[in-house]
Amino acid sequence: MPKQETIILPKTQEILSTMGEQIKLARLRRHLTAELVAQRAGLSRATVIAIEKGKPSVSMGSYAAVLHALNDLDKDLLLIAKDDELGRKLQDLELPTRGRGRKRKGV
Numbered sequence: 001m002p003k004q005e006t007i008i009l010p011k012t013q014e015i016l017s018t019m020g021e022q023i024k025l026a027r028l029r030r031h032l033t034a035e036l037v038a039q040r041a042g043l044s045r046a047t048v049i050a051i052e053k054g055k056p057s058v059s060m061g062s063y064a065a066v067l068h069a070l071n072d073l074d075k076d077l078l079l080i081a082k083d084d085e086l087g088r089k090l091q092d093l094e095l096p097t098r099g100r101g102r103k104r105k106g107v
């Protein structure tokens with residue numbers, strides 16, 4: 001069975017490319033080679049290069065491993081979708097509202 005290719009929208013590809021560039025800059029600022037980061041992350045040098053190019057075929061786990069190899073930058077992954085403003089508004093629209101209660105007789 002052939003592997004199904006994931007469709008990546010241009011805007012998403014742009015985000016992945018920017019993220020890869022930022023990861024590469026973080027590596028260079030630390031004066032680390034791609035080979036050393038690959039060893040620390042338990043990945044191949046080719047995978048690290050693919051991450052730095054923003055390739056969508058690389059797993060999220062590999063991105064996390066490289067970020068961790070760059071001195072615990074993987075904690076930044078916790079910022080993803082943290083402030084989901086649209087989701088919160090949609091959730092608020094679905095919250096039940098309490099109507100007025102019935103009047104009691106004889107009170």
